[in-house]
Amino acid sequence: MTAYLDFLRSKMKVAEATGFDVDDADINPDLAPHCRAIVKWALAGGRRAIFAAFGLHKTSIQLELMRLIGKRAAGRRLIVLPLGVRHEFFSEAKERFHGEFATDLHFIRRDDEVVDDDVTHVANYESVRDGKIDPSMFAASSLDEAAVLRGYGTKTYQTFLPLFQGQPFKFVATATPSPNRTKEIIHYAGFLEIMDTGQALTRFFQRNSEKANELTLYPHKEEEFWLWVNSWAVFLQSPADLGFSDDGYVLPPMEVNWHEVQTDHGAAGFDRDGQGLLINDPGASVVHAAREKRISMEARIAKMVDLIAEDPEEHRLLWHHLEDERRAIEAAVPGVRSIFGSQDLDTNEQNAVDFKEGRFRDLATKPEMSGAGCNFQKHCAWSIFAGIDAKFHDFIQAIHRIVRFGQSRACRIDIIYSEAERGTRRILEEKWAEHDRMMERMTEIIRKYGLGRLPLESVLQRSIGVDRRVETGEFFHITLNDCVDEAQRTAADSIGQIVTSIPFSNHYEYTASYNDFGHTDDNAHFWRQMDFLTPELFRILKPGRLACIHVKDRILFGNVTGSGLPTVSPFHAETIFHFIRHGFDYCGMITVDTDVVTENNGNYRLGYTEMLKDGSKMGVGSPEYVLLFHKPQTDRTKGYADERVTKSRDAYSLARWQLDAHAHWRSSGNRLLSREEWAAIPPRAVPKAFRTYSEATVYDHEEVVAIGEVLQAKDRLPTEYMALAPVSHSPWIWSDVVRMLTLNGSQSSRNVEKHICPLQFDIVDRLIDRYSNPGDVIYDPFGGLMTVPYRAILKGRIGMASELNEVSFADGLYYCREAEAKRQTPSMFDILEAPPIAPSILSPIISEPAD
Incomplete structure (x- = not known):
């Protein structure tokens, strides 16, 4: 340890x-x-x-x-x-x-x-x-x-x-x-x-x-x-x-004035489908924003001229965004000098120096040109923004060309915007407030710790370990604890099956603890921590039984890797070799289909627009996998487990086995829908209808594409989820897993926090049915909401798990007790009462910690 x-x-x-x-x-x-x-x-x-x-x-x-x-x-x-x-x-x-x-x-x-x-x-x-x-x-x-x-x-x-x-x-x-x-x-x-x-x-x-x-x-x-x-x-x-004196380092007062001007909504133009727009909406796109600036420019420049007339002799910074605005300012403000991109660098710098030294009155420039590095506070205390956009960094930098230490006068900031840009103003103000909050947070830290050595040891000490808590029932044993420590307390050869979804390297962190497996630098670092856990899983699993490990590959973004396009980290392959290295036999993997459209909404990896630009950068959707690992049985001359997983012919028929093994489901009686009938189906009903269609027909790729194109033409092809998801007829690909059937549904109904990566009931149920016996102990080292013990209880097994997150543990305890209550409640047809499993059944499995 x-x-x-x-x-x-x-x-x-x-x-x-x-x-x-x-x-x-x-x-x-x-x-x-x-x-x-x-x-x-x-x-x-x-x-x-x-x-x-x-x-x-x-x-x-x-x-x-x-x-x-x-x-x-x-x-x-x-x-x-x-x-x-x-x-x-x-x-x-x-x-x-x-x-x-x-x-x-x-x-x-x-x-x-x-x-x-x-x-x-x-x-x-x-x-x-x-x-x-x-x-x-x-x-x-x-x-x-x-x-x-x-x-x-x-x-x-x-x-x-x-x-x-x-x-x-x-x-x-x-x-x-x-x-x-x-x-x-x-x-x-x-x-x-x-x-x-x-x-x-x-x-x-x-x-x-x-x-x-x-x-x-x-x-x-x-x-x-x-x-x-x-x-x-x-x-x-x-x-x-x-801790130093702030004499001379007090920011000057700042007066911020917002000036709204009217815009011409009659010039709003048309949308991409040619429909006329009722109002200008600069937030709709870059094109709409530029259009609105052109429409309102005359009114904004006129307002600027009115403001200048309030104190003509004062020095001012006149901020703008468009070259047309610069030219309009030059025409409207006598004596103004400008800084712009195509200008000679020496002229650019000379204009900045001359304005800094007070040699002329008005300087027109863009925030991205002069918003950084220039100190204009010596002779100027007034900025006028002839327009706004949502680029807060450039905006706040421009303000602080004059609002800075060394400024001897109160500063005036006038900001002109059109009525169509109210949303942009709101965004700027929200970002400004967030900026102030962040700076206050860091000020607290620097005032508390200074530039000396931080108390990192005390932070580290508070972040390692957890007060172990054990909760048991007649059919479950769950523990709030680090999974490595908990596995070490578990007796050898005592677990009938391991079903777990391991953390996907450092993709998520689930707790504030350094025990968290998600709190790792990269895949290699994650597997180094798994090197402490996997040997314990091997030790506690019964000989000949299976560890079923749910995983998913990692998406690596091009701006992180430098490859320029999204690539895939083969995490499932790393998992295979990791478990083999620790003594397990690899028996294969089950592929669980995922919704590629939903996935793309989460990472923009497979964007349709990018596909049109260059299909060579496109991969495919990333499924999930259940990897099957077998602990070698004692007698290696035979393939049977020391304690076999058996099924009776009455309870598990030949017909059921053939369907389970082949997973090729057919139906008959209904004719196929025409493309026009597909288009008439409400969009929300299309996925279910297409699943039935796929199960009943031989797959025809071009026909499915044609159906999709008809739906698209009728604006009935959803973009937030996949409507025409192919159904697999292969036993090693599970395409009928109900993605929403997880304990997060119960979490939502109870109005409590959802889990980041809930495991679907379908996956857990099938694994338990296939690879364990009634009464077996089913173990999950990464319990989460306790989905595995919850389903194990309902399946007539014993649920066992560890979890590091206190909130998830408490929620999981609720579900384990709920499952146990369901299992213990007899139905009207329960004539024969089976003898209860003694509460001491887990006593030989869990040991008390050694001194």
């Missing part, structure tokens, strides 16, 4: 320190105290994230990191930053770095501009992303305004991840690491090589199995997640968060 505990303790992941220590005297004294503290912490870590609020001097922190690395370690240094921001770094270097602490900067656009002198190289993201600069030439790098990494599937992220792989020193800096989506924080961890992004997703975030990409932080993992983040990132809203 000691080895198993050591394995569990090793699960706690923290960011390793790969840097070096630096004396306080070696750090530039012109840096603010909180900056000096962050520099020291980041250098010790080697690969760290600096998420500091607007105006907390991330620029000087990065410059000092590169300077000190140049003094201590060999190799070139590189700071990567957005277009139009380099002037901020050169100004900061000139202002704060003097004498022995001076730092030289060298701007580069290509590899041939790299120098070997003791300088810090500065480059734009575009130069690196487009392959003009090779990051492998540098030993240290820092990404300024690193929020460009937040989008996992973006070109920048996918390009930067391998380019910077293995760099000894890596840093990211931004004020908005994840303005409204917590899960995006882990993308920085992936870049910094703290933890693989896919691993972090499965460790901390729960999936919505019915909707792709919808991930939310596990409630029971929230504390651990933020402690883990704080081991490699500093979230700072004020120097006071680290």
